[in-house]
Amino acid sequence: MTEAPALLELTGVSKRFGRITVADNLSLSFRAAEMVGIVGPNGAGKSTLFAMIAGDVTPDAGELRFDGRSVIRLDPAARCRMGIARTYQVPRPFENMTVFENLLVAAFRGGQVPRQSGFALAANLLEETGLSQDANRPAGRLGLLQRKRLELARGLATQPRVLLLDEVAGGLTDPEVAQLVAIVDQVRRRGVAVVWVEHVVHALTSAVSRLICLAGGRLIAEGTPDDVLANPEVKEVYLGADYGAEADWGKGVGD
Ligand SMILES: Nc1ncnc2c1ncn2[C@@H]1O[C@H](COP(=O)(O)OP(=O)(O)O)[C@@H](O)[C@H]1O
Numbered sequence: 001m002t003e004a005p006a007l008l009e010l011t012g013v014s015k016r017f018g019r020i021t022v023a024d025n026l027s028l029s030f031r032a033a034e035m036v037g038i039v040g041p042n043g044a045g046k047s048t049l050f051a052m053i054a055g056d057v058t059p060d061a062g063e064l065r066f067d068g069r070s071v072i073r074l075d076p077a078a079r080c081r082m083g084i085a086r087t088y089q090v091p092r093p094f095e096n097m098t099v100f101e102n103l104l105v106a107a108f109r110g111g112q113v114p115r116q117s118g119f120a121l122a123a124n125l126l127e128e129t130g131l132s133q134d135a136n137r138p139a140g141r142l143g144l145l146q147r148k149r150l151e152l153a154r155g156l157a158t159q160p161r162v163l164l165l166d167e168v169a170g171g172l173t174d175p176e177v178a179q180l181v182a183i184v185d186q187v188r189r190r191g192v193a194v195v196w197v198e199h200v201v202h203a204l205t206s207a208v209s210r211l212i213c214l215a216g217g218r219l220i221a222e223g224t225p226d227d228v229l230a231n232p233e234v235k236e237v238y239l240g241a242d243y244g245a246e247a248d249w250g251k252g253v254g255d
């Protein structure tokens, strides 16, 4: 069986901030309709990887191809219109706009959809992401779960082909995480490549078919979630990290 060609492909991507290496010759590829998890300790370079894919940060070296075409010189807006959407670790809605208005902006700006279908798209997304009750509330008044949902919905409103999720499950309860996973998996089934960064490992393991572990900008391990989490080097970067490793490591891992 031949594998589907990569939708998003990074080759030899490197980035330093001063003396800190945040991406060290990274080569990664992602296919349509797959969900890939990225884990790694704080400062591993996960958010910066997304910033480079979305065009917010320019790599020092390397190539980035989307749908067979180099996008390395395109600005974030152009990449978004092509179908690359990222969410932010700290949600960034327009605080004074309502939830519905936030989705319309994303649909019209990012997705470039015609007026009528933009409204329909936003309305469907309210439903799909569990935001219907909050449609007319200013985004700034939402609680954490709804803010995370809105961040996801804004990404979806741009009609992405690649969706980069940065810690959308952080701070949520297990049932809330399960709801979010179900929503995202539906999106994946429609053919979207989902790349999901999460610091809380157990949130991802059931959802993804492939897991990548980064540390210090380096690819430490890549494979099935079970294989990656059993990897001694992966255990070491987590357990050796200077934050509450056990809480972050989550359930069912390393037992
Ligand atoms: N714009 C920036 N300028 C300087 N340093 C940065 C910048 N963005 C991130 N860093 C640093 O790069 C490292 C990796 O950050 P980040 O990609 O946010 O890691 P992660 O998301 O894995 O926690 C950290 O040490 C962080 O402080």
Ligand SMILES: [Mg+2]
Residues within 6 Å of the ligand: 046, 047, 048, 089
């Ligand atoms: Mg981060």
